[in-house]
Amino acid sequence: MSAVSTSPAVPKAIVFxxxxxxxxxxSSILPxxxxxxxxxxxxxxxxxxxxxxxxxxxxxxxxTRREASQPxxxxxxxxxxxxxxxxxxxxxxxxxxxxxxxxxxVGSWHEQRDAEFYTKALExxxxxxxxxxxxxxxxxxxxxxxxxxxxxxYVQRETEDLTEDMDRVxxxxxxxxxxxxxxxxxxxxxxxxxxxT
Numbered sequence: 348m349s350a351v352s353t354s355p356a357v358p359k360a361i362v363f364x365x366x367x368x369x370x371x372x373x374s375s376i377l378p379x380x381x382x383x384x385x386x387x388x389x390x391x392x393x394x395x396x397x398x399x400x401x402x403x404x405x406x407x408x409x410x411t412r413r414e415a416s417q418p419x420x421x422x423x424x425x426x427x428x429x430x431x432x433x434x435x436x437x438x439x440x441x442x443x444x445x446x447x448x449x450x451x452x453v454g455s456w457h458e459q460r461d462a463e464f465y466t467k468a469l470e471x472x473x474x475x476x477x478x479x480x481x482x483x484x485x486x487x488x489x490x491x492x493x494x495x496x497x498x499x500x501y502v503q504r505e506t507e508d509l510t511e512d513m514d515r516v517x518x519x520x521x522x523x524x525x526x527x528x529x530x531x532x533x534x535x536x537x538x539x540x541x542x543x544t
Contacts, residue, residue, distance in 0.1 A: 357542070358498070359474045362465070364483035372456065373398060379455030383448050388438040397433060404429035421509045426453045457487050462494045469495070480521075482538065486511050489520050500541070502526040502534055 380394045389397065408425050412418075430449060469476055476496030483489050484507040489499040499520040503513065505527050517523040522541060526534030 358480045359478040360469075360472045360480070361542070362468055362479055362481045362492070362497070364481075364485060364488045372402065375455050376401065379452050383444060383452060386439060386443055388443075393437075397437070400433055401426070401429055404433060419505065422456070422507070423453050426456055457485070462491050465492045465495045465497060469497075480542075484508065484526070486516055486519065493520070498522075500524065500538060502538065504534075 376398045377395060380389075380398055381391065385391075405422075405425055408429055412420070412425075427449065430452060434444060434449075465476075465481070469479055472479070477498075480498040480500055481489055481492035482500045482502060483492075484502050484504040486501065486508055489501055493499050500522040501516055501520045502524045503516075503526050508516070513523075524534060524537045524541070526537075530536075532540065
C-alpha cells in the first residue's frame with residue numbers, strides 16, 4: 348500500500364473534488380477574466396460567453412485527443428491551447444494579452460473560493476471537520492481542506508499536479524495513494540481498503 352499514514356477512523360463524510368460539479372469553476376474564471384486588461388475586442392458583456400466557451404472548448408479538446416488515441420496531457424496545457432485559440436478568434440493578440448496574463452488566467456482554474464468552500468460543504472453535511480475526509484488529486488484542494496481541519500487523502504494521477512514534488516505531497520497530507528500503477532488496487536481500490544480498515 349502507498350498510504351503513508353495509519354487508517355482513519357470511519358468518517359461520517361467523504362468529500363471528492365469534482366470540478367464543475369462540486370466546485371463552481373465559473374466563480375473563479377469570470378473574475379479572473381474581468382481582472383485581465385480590458386480590450387475593445389473583449390467588452391465586459393462578452394466575458395461570460397468567453398468563460399463558457401473556454402470550458403466547453405476544454406472538454407472538446409480532451410474528447411478529440413482521446414478519440415485520436417493521443418496521450419493525455421497536463422490540463423494546463425489544454426486550457427492554454429484552448430484559450431489561445433479563443434483569443435485569436437476574437438482578435439486578441441499575444442501583444443495585447445501576453446504570457447503573464449494568459450498564465451494567470453490558466454492558473455485561475457486551480458483557484459478555489461478559499462477554505463470557505465470546505466466550511467460550507469461541512470455545514471451542509473452537518474459534520475465537524477474531524478468527521479470528514481477530503482479526497483483529491485490536487486494538492487491545492489487538499490491544502491484548503493486541511494486548513495479547516497479535514498483529514499486529507501491525495502490520489503496521484505498521471506495527468507494532475509505534474510509539477511508538484513510528490514515527496515513533499517506525501518508529507519503534506521494524511522494519506523497518499525499511488526493512482527498511477529494501473530492495477531486493481533490502484534487509486535480508488537486502495538482508497539476503499541484504507542476506509543475499510
